[in-house]
Amino acid sequence: MTSGTATPDRPGVRAGRDGFVRLLHAEWTKFRTVRGWVIALVAAALVTALLGLFSAQGSHSSCSNGPDEIACPAVPVGPGGEAVDDRFSFVHRSLTGDGSITVRLTSLTGIITYPPPDHDEIVPGVVPWAKAGVIVKDGTRPGSAYAALVLTGEHGVRMQHDFTEDTAGRPGGASTASPRWLRLTRSGDTLxxxxxxxxxxxxxVGTARLAGLRSTVQVGLLVTSPGDLTVKQGTLGGSVEQVRFTQATGVFDHVRVQGDTPGGAWSHGEVGATDMKTDWERYHRPAGVDESGGTFTVTGSGDIAPRGPGEGLRIENTLTGTFAGMIVLVIVAVLFITAEYRRGLIRTTLLAVPRRGRVLGAKAVVIGLVTFVAGLTAAVVAVPACTHILRANGNYILPVTRLTELRVMAGTAALLAVAAVFALALGALFRRSVAAVTAAVVALVLPHVLATASVLPEGAAQWLLRLTPAAAFAIQQSIPEYPQVAGHYVPQDGYYPLAPWAGLAVFCGYAALALGLAVFRLRRRDA
Incomplete structure (x- = not known):
């Protein structure tokens, strides 16, 4: 006779899971039945949204080209949806179907100048990201797709396409004795x-795929030179920036285009040219091209790259109320635990649930979820509404992808949720509301203010935003740092040293540490 082996029930596991669910429900009931906490939660969401709306309503902008104010010119948008600079001297002709362009570059020189009337000094020099080379572009419209092979001022040969992509070739420059040959070949959508x-x-050097590239494109020579950025350290911290006008000149020969070139003649123009010239451009020689015996001498200014820092508002500027809302939520989170200590109710809670860590874990889940919902609601209202108001007031907001916009809104909600959990843990550690609120605000707000208010040297400010809970504000950064852009990426311009999710992860580490210490103390000491 054989007997089967019965699988025993696991009531402990089921009870444990069900017990924590019941505990969550109990903590949620505690929260929602305290009217002051619910009102404060709603107030935090309103403060976060309304401060952004008030700030947007009071922000107006216009451009000036003389005594009259005019609307700012449209900023080109690249194939990826990012705002770009797309201005360069272009010697070009049409190319239909597959083909190639080959050139020999024998010189890349330039000038750097202060604009009149304050300074009129012109010095020879080439800025690091001046560019001269060959390009295939989907028309001459600023922001259209392209691939280019260029020699730069200090970064050697680069294969770049669609503004954000950059691949390094060999280092070095060019001269008559040591020229650089460049060739760009099209095969369908592949360059x-x-x-x-x-x-x-x-x-x-590299390969680029330009999806949807038209059959007939413009192929030719490009020269451009971005402004020369100089940064001086302030006396008490921060920095002072100045941008000087520059021009670059490239000398090309052995120019050969293979493929179907309807029309056959070379044309010259300045892609992205506007009537709003700088003082230097008004009073000195413009960009242009000289051709003699098959040699092209091309002079140009501008840049073909993503927009750098300080060149427009960003969607995170609509979330100026985050700090105020966060402080309200920190107070609520602290009271969620310290109120039980103050009234002696914590003893009753711990008698009902002897596993003390679960009590704090349930409180953390509840306060984290309710603050996430409040923060997400505020961000979903503030970002599109403030963006609409700012644009109606003449402000330019750097465009981002929908995915980035969602990340900023959800990330702001996550930042507030982690701040609430962090404050709850401090409340359990200190068991005093004032001490816990003060510690949470100092840990979060003070490093951010010191790092972004130009009161510290840049190096110290960067380290504060790497090592303190304030690193979490990187989750709101919508525009990344591009190494091929001559920009000054600093915290006071909204740029953080850590990637968005990495910055939030630093704060999550602090919250987890504080919560672990709080659980340890709760287990080791009487309530």
Whole structure:
């Protein structure tokens, strides 16, 4: 006779899971039945949204081109949806279907100048990201797709496409004795860049795929030169920036285009040219091209790259109420635990639930969820509404993808939720409302204020935003730092040293540590 083996029930596991669910329900009931906490939660969401709306309503902008104020010119948008600078001297002709362009670059020189009337000094020099080379572009409209193989002022040969993509080739410059050969080849939507020192032996630099590239494109020579950024450290911290006007000149020969080139003649123009010229451009020689015996001397200014820091508002500027809302939520989170200590109710709670860590875990889940919902509601209201108001007032807001916009809104809600859990843990550690609220606000707000208010040297400010809970504010950064942009990426301009989710992870680490210490103390000491 055989007997089967019965699988025993696991009431402990089921009871444990069900017990925590019941505990969550009990803590939620505690929260929602205290009218003051619910009102404060709603007030935090309103403060976060309304402060952003009030700030947007009072922000107006216009551009000036003389005594009259005019609307700011439209900023081009690249294929990826980002705001871009797309201005360069372009010697071009049409190319239909597949083909290639090959050139020899024998010189890249330039000038740097202060604009009149304050300064009129012109000095020779090429800025690091001045560019001269060959390009295939989907028309001459600013922001249209392109791939380019260029020699830069200090970063050697680069294969760049669609403004954000950059691949390094060989370092070095160009001269008559040591020229650089550049070749860009189109095959369907694929562009391939090769370089050579002698025009015979070629080295692959990179490949780009431009989805949807039209059959007929513009192919030719480009020269551009961004402004020369100089940064001076302030006396008490921070920095002072100044941008000087620059021009670059490239000398090309052995220019050869293979493929179907309808029309056959070369054209010259300045992509992205506007009537709003700088003082230097008004009073000195403009960009242009000279052709003699098959040699092209091309002079240009501007840049073909993503927009740098300080060139427009960002969607996170609509969330100026985050600090105020966070402080209200921190107070609520602290009271959620300290009120039980003050009234002696914590003893009753711990008698009902002997596993003390679960009590604090349930409180953390409840306060984290309710603050996340409040923060998300505020962000979903503030970002689109404030963006609409700012644009109606003439402000330019740097465009971002929908995914980035969702990340900023959800990340702001997550930031507030983690702040609430952090404050709850401090409340359990200190068991005093004032001490816990003060510690939470100091840990979160003070490092951020010191780092972004230009009162510390830049290095110290960067480290504060790497090592303190204030690193979490990186989750609101919508525009990334681009290494190929000559910009000054600093906290006071809204740029953080850590990636968005990495910054939030630092804060999550602090919250987890504080919660772990709170559980340890709760287990070791009487309530």
């Amino acid at each position: 391939t860049g090769d370089e050579s020192s002698d025009g015979t032996h070629w080295t692959r």
